[in-house]
Structure formats: C-alpha cells, structure tokens
Amino acid sequence: MAHDVFLSYSREDTDAMHRVRDALHAAGIAVWTDDNLTPGTPAWESAIARAIESSRVLVVLLSPDSRRSTWVGRELAYAEEHGIRILPLLIRGDERESVPFRLTNTQRLDGRRDFDRAVTRMTKALEQYLGKEDAPPIQTARSSADSASSSRVIRIGAIVALVAVLAVIIAVVLTVFVFDLFGTETTILVGHDDSVLSVAFSPDDERLLSGSRDTTLRLWDAIDGRAIRIFEGHTSPVTDVAFTPDGTMAVSSSLDDSLILWDVNSGEPLRIFEGHSDAVNAVAVSPDGQTLLSASADRTLILWNINTGAIIRTFTGHTGRILDVAISPDGHTALSAGSDKLVIQWDVNSGQMIRQLNAHESAVRGVAFSPDGQTAISGAADGTIILWDVVGGGMIRTFTGHDSGVLGVAFNVDNERIVSASSDDTVILWDVDSGAIIKRFRDHTANVNTVAFDADGLRFASGGNDDTVRVWDVP
Known part of the structure; x- marks a missing residue:
C-alpha cells in the first residue's frame, strides 16, 4: 500500500x-x-x-x-x-x-x-x-439521480469558486505559499499600491506591519499572510514602522515630517508627533516603551515622550540627512546612520555624542544593534556591511557580496546571523563570525528596501519596490 x-x-x-x-x-x-x-x-x-x-x-x-x-x-x-x-x-x-x-x-x-x-x-x-490542497472529500456510492444532481451542484460550485477567485484577484489581496522541501518557505503579501519601505514583526510574532510609499501602513497576520487592516493618516510615504514592546501600539515615520502613534487593534491614530523641519526617515521605540527616537533629513534626532508627545531632547552632530536609527537593548545608547557616511553612537540620557564610527565610503542607510548590545552592524550605499564593536568603538569585519547599495540590515536573536536588503534586488543571510554568505534570496523583482527578523529568529520579512512583503523561514 x-x-x-x-x-x-x-x-x-x-x-x-x-x-x-x-x-x-x-x-x-x-x-x-x-x-x-x-x-x-x-x-x-x-x-x-x-x-x-x-x-x-x-x-x-x-x-x-x-x-x-x-x-x-x-x-x-x-x-x-x-x-x-x-x-x-x-x-x-x-x-x-x-x-x-x-x-x-x-x-x-x-x-x-x-x-x-x-x-x-x-x-x-x-x-x-x-497535491492535496484541493483534494475532494471521500464519497460513498450514490444513485444515478444523486450523481446528476451532484454534477449540477459541482458545476454551480465551480462557477461560484471562479467568481470568488476573480474577486480576490481584483481586490489584489493575495497570499502565495511556496515551499521547496530543500529550499525555503516564502509567504508573499500583496496589497500595497507602491514600494514597501519598512516592515516590523509584533513582539509575539503573530502580526506583521508594513509601511509604504503609498502613504499607508498595513497590518498582516504573520502566520497565514491574511490582511487585517489598513492604517491611513500620513500624507506622504511611510518610511519606517515599529511596534511598542507590548504590541498594543505602533509608530510610523513619514516624509510628511511627522510621526504617528497608532492603536494596533483599531487602526486609529492616537497621537501625532510634530517637531522635525524635514522628512522623518526612521524611528525606534525604547525597550521600556516610554520614548521614541526619530531620525530626520533635518540632520537631527529627537527623543519624544510617547505618552504625551512632548520633545525630551534633540541630538545634533550629523552634517547630512539622518537615514536610520536604533536604540540599544538596554536603552542607554543609540546609533544613527547618515548621508554624511557616518554612524554616530549617542548617550540617550544626555543626548551627547559618544563616538563617530567612520569607515563607510558613502551614505549609511541602515543600522542595527546585536541582541546582546555588544556589537552593531551598518549597511551603506557602497554595498558593504560593517560589524562594529560598540563597546570599544572598533571595526570588527566587513561583509561584501551585494552588487549595489545596502538599504536595510537586521540582527538575528542568536547574535550569529544577520540579514541585509539591497538595491541589487536581493536579500542576503550572513554568518556573523565568518562574514560568509549563508544564502542569497533573489525572489524580489526590484530594490529590496527593508528587512526584519521576528522575535524568535525563525523568520524574517523583507519589503521592496515590487510593492510586496515577503516572509521567509530562516534556513
């Protein structure tokens, strides 16, 4: 048998x-x-x-x-x-x-x-x-009349099913599961009308948030890829998204010079943060969920009180647009990445610059702390990624492999792997200790702008100029 x-x-x-x-x-x-x-x-x-x-x-x-x-x-x-x-x-x-x-x-x-x-x-x-996704149920023997009736029902059912499929396509809400038993599972989330610029997993890994050039945020079920709701409120592209530690709220930054705090369950805006004089390119939430740190094209970082919307302090030191920001796991320090080719490490409590990390040859587009807070990575338009010792300030190693600029980087929870997004239309998973490429993902059909690991490190998401979000199992 x-x-x-x-x-x-x-x-x-x-x-x-x-x-x-x-x-x-x-x-x-x-x-x-x-x-x-x-x-x-x-x-x-x-x-x-x-x-x-x-x-x-x-x-x-x-x-x-x-x-x-x-x-x-x-x-x-x-x-x-x-x-x-x-x-x-x-x-x-x-x-x-x-x-x-x-x-x-x-x-x-x-x-x-x-x-x-x-x-x-x-x-x-x-x-x-x-091939069992559409397998018919087991049937018992029936009379010819029953069979004829059933045949009519099947034809009607087929028509209804076809209409349903067309409706789904017209609505452009599509989830595709692809699995090669020797490859990687991919969930493709389609719904945005323009480039996806940022993605973030909820702390419980059950939901995924994406921000797009179409000015909206979309909340997805991270398990089955189902679209949950759309967040509308920005008037320009959404550049970054982040969840609060308890997962009940999310924050977004935008080229409309503002940030918005959202109720995740309702999709309603709770508070608008205004204070930057130019586009807000990135935002990070503190580990205690009490503050936000935003990075702007106006060359400043602003630390905000998340509960009141008040400005706590402004950080100055970059000589070009600030393109990304990250807060350390203990909440005491922060890193910012700029078009001035610099990564700057900051004391969050005082707003003072700790040191400049200067090794990239072009604009630094992404930055991320390791989960243990001892190291960090930065990715730049020169196509390289640098691993830094943020305790001593030294450069540990350089990762090369992308054919074009690196637009986003993320650290896995195990401190052993990182992932990068690039304008060469690929995502690369790297081994931290050796700098070797573990796997290159080529499924996006345009620039990949953003990457994020889930909390348990088993999956990561990417978003690109092909207007899609893709969720991958980590090999």
Whole structure:
C-alpha cells in the first residue's frame, strides 16, 4: 500500500510523533508509522523497507535521541538511496546534538519554540507538494439521480469558486505559499499600491506591519499572510514602522515630517508627533516603551515622550540627512546612520555624542544593534556591511557580496546571523563570525528596501519596490 509520508522518529519522541501523525491525518495525508509493530523483528525491518519505498516523503523528527538512533540513521540512508524526499522537523535539543551530519545542509522546520506552528507549516508544505490542497472529500456510492444532481451542484460550485477567485484577484489581496522541501518557505503579501519601505514583526510574532510609499501602513497576520487592516493618516510615504514592546501600539515615520502613534487593534491614530523641519526617515521605540527616537533629513534626532508627545531632547552632530536609527537593548545608547557616511553612537540620557564610527565610503542607510548590545552592524550605499564593536568603538569585519547599495540590515536573536536588503534586488543571510554568505534570496523583482527578523529568529520579512512583503523561514 502506498503512503504519502513515512514518519521516522526515536522511541523517546513517541508523543511528538503522535501529534505530527494526527495533524497529517487530519489534513488527509496518509502516514506510515511503526507503532503497531514489534521493533527488531524481521517482519518489522521488512515492513520499514517496504513503507519507505512506497512513500513520497520521509518526515524525520530531529532530537538528540533520534540523532543517536541507529534505526533513524538507517531509515534516512534508505530513503536517500531510493530518492525519497526528506523533510526534517527539529523538535528539541540544539542543532549540533540533534541534526545528523547528512542533514546539515537540508532545509528543516524548527518546532522547538512553537511546535504546533511548525507542524502547521509542515502540513501546508506537504499538502502543496503532494497535491492535496484541493483534494475532494471521500464519497460513498450514490444513485444515478444523486450523481446528476451532484454534477449540477459541482458545476454551480465551480462557477461560484471562479467568481470568488476573480474577486480576490481584483481586490489584489493575495497570499502565495511556496515551499521547496530543500529550499525555503516564502509567504508573499500583496496589497500595497507602491514600494514597501519598512516592515516590523509584533513582539509575539503573530502580526506583521508594513509601511509604504503609498502613504499607508498595513497590518498582516504573520502566520497565514491574511490582511487585517489598513492604517491611513500620513500624507506622504511611510518610511519606517515599529511596534511598542507590548504590541498594543505602533509608530510610523513619514516624509510628511511627522510621526504617528497608532492603536494596533483599531487602526486609529492616537497621537501625532510634530517637531522635525524635514522628512522623518526612521524611528525606534525604547525597550521600556516610554520614548521614541526619530531620525530626520533635518540632520537631527529627537527623543519624544510617547505618552504625551512632548520633545525630551534633540541630538545634533550629523552634517547630512539622518537615514536610520536604533536604540540599544538596554536603552542607554543609540546609533544613527547618515548621508554624511557616518554612524554616530549617542548617550540617550544626555543626548551627547559618544563616538563617530567612520569607515563607510558613502551614505549609511541602515543600522542595527546585536541582541546582546555588544556589537552593531551598518549597511551603506557602497554595498558593504560593517560589524562594529560598540563597546570599544572598533571595526570588527566587513561583509561584501551585494552588487549595489545596502538599504536595510537586521540582527538575528542568536547574535550569529544577520540579514541585509539591497538595491541589487536581493536579500542576503550572513554568518556573523565568518562574514560568509549563508544564502542569497533573489525572489524580489526590484530594490529590496527593508528587512526584519521576528522575535524568535525563525523568520524574517523583507519589503521592496515590487510593492510586496515577503516572509521567509530562516534556513
């Protein structure tokens, strides 16, 4: 009997296996497991071999126990020998102790932080790969009259479905899931009428906010890509967006010289911040959620009281437009990036300049602190990214690989990877320690303006001049 999926696991992971099996069964995917057989017997070994041969995909649950399991290793080897697709799901343990060497370069799903979400993604991927997304329900025998009636219903249903599809296309609300079992899952969010200039995940990773040249912000469901609401209030392009730490509010900056604080749940503006004399290019929210720091083309930074809208202090020191800003994880220092080729480090409490970081050869377009606050990255129009020691002020290394200017940068929560957006239409994921390129993403069809990791570091989002937002699983 043919099966869709062979489920490989260690006995210590039986509970997780049952949860995966039940989820796949509920989606109509035929799963083979050995839980009804006696391990170690000739019949068991023969059954395993036949089941792998007759399956289209082998799903393996990765853990320290499965990595040590002789039988899991043999099942993987047998699947490879017979050309069976392998889809790993990491369920516990760190990668070094859970991922076998043969799978180190294989794309895998990570269920350690959110097992149910990982299983849901895996199920969607398998449904698409196996062609089960539109599978008809199981039917029983019917009379010819019933069949004729059903045929008419099916034709009517098909017409209704076609109209629904056309309506979705006309509304330009489209979510596309693409999954290569050896590649990366991508969710494409379409809805903006112009370039996407900024993206940000909510603190709980369940929502995504984007700001666009079309003057609007859009809130998306970060899990299924569904459009939730549109925020309208700016009169010029929205240059940056950020959530407050509790996720209930968001702030945006704009070329209309203002910032707006929004109620995320209603989409209503709560407060407008006015004080800059030129375009506001970027904004950052303090870790305690009490202040905002904005960066402007008027060459200043302004620290605002988020609750009253009052200006606390103004930072001066750049000789050109300030293009980006970031606040350290402890809230004590900030970094700004300017068209004057400088990155400046500031004392937030006093507004005084701590030091200038001067190594780029052209305008610095993006800046970000590492999660531990010890280092930072900056990306510039010269196509380079620089890793800085913000404690001592020295340059650690330079990342090269983009063919054009770097427009946005972000640090992963693990301090080990960064991602960059470029006007060469690509996104690059980098290894921090070596400076090596882990993966280059070429799916955007125009400049990529912005990138952001989610809080758990398992995904990142990008936005570009192709008017789309794309959400990627981190390889």
